[in-house]
Amino acid sequence: MLPYAAYLRVYEPLAAYPEPERARWSAYAESEDRPRRVGALGVEHTRALWRMIAVPPIVAPTRESGDAYVRRVEGVTYVCPWETRLRSWLAFDRFRAEMPERLTDAFVPPRVAEQAEAAFESWKRESGSLTPHILSSTWQVPLVWFLPFVAKERWLVLGGQAEAGSGGPTTATPTRTLIYVTPMAQARRRVARARSVLRRQVGEGFDLGDVESVGRWLEEFHPHSLVELDYGGLVHLLDDAALRADESVAEIAAALMGLETGQTELAVAMHKRVTARWRVVRALESAN
DSSP states (O other), X not given: OOOSEEXXXXXXXXXXXXXXXXXXXXXXXXXXXSXXXXXXXXXXXHHHXXXXXXXXXXXXXXXXXXXXXXXXXXXXXEEEEOOHHHHHHHHHHHHHHHSXXXXXXXXXXXXXXXXXXXXXXXXXXXXXXXXXXXXEEESSOOGGGGTTOOGGGEEEEETTEEOTTOOSSOOOOSSOEEEEEEEHHHHHHHHHHXXXXXXXXXXXXXXXXXXXXXXXXXXXXXXXXXXXXXXXXXXXXXXXXXXXHOOHHHHHHHHHHHHHHTOHHHHHHHHHHHHHHHHHHHHGGGOO
16 A cells, blocks of 8 residues: 655756766666566555664665656656655654654654764765755645646546546556646746746735745756656545546646636635645545
């Protein structure tokens, strides 16, 4: 069973990576042994579970992952590194910031936490960017993640067949999937437009700080990258009819248009529709 999490990913073209990293990713993309997309989430999850059930628990791998998601579009190979070690450290930092100390100690002994913190600090002194290629969100898709996309970029697969009308530069997969993919230039332009609209009139429930954060994150990558929104394990919380009816990207776009054109009723109606949909999904986290 996959975790109930969604993912926002950036795939950079091989040309964005310096040597010898570029050569390594090029060889990796051609390898027959690398985890394919259909099973990659499962591989990530299994490895994470082994770290969690270890005694004591392993906060982050001792080495960075050598795996990545790979896409090929119009003859160009794009790579999205898993960066499991970096993402584990960042997730642990968020966990400790959001939980009382006595509760974090119950999950991770203080000595282990101190060792993880020291290792992360050492890594930061030797490495450069703290910006991962993958963002994750449990039990929901943050509303701001819909901003970089448009409805026609949706790719929905149910029972091994892509739905009619699905599109976008994507790789076919036989698993139950809902993703959006768009070029980086389009993603940046749409987020910038949303930021401009929201600066003038912030709609209820929209966090301008989150919009700016996503915009800054996108700016960290190569301008010819691809941006992907993957519903991940969340597709298993929704039946086929619900997934077909999910038009969250279109609804957020309509809400923004309503704000921009002074159609307040449209903006409110669209915002209520998408928040109501995801409120039901988030509520499952605390269901018995």
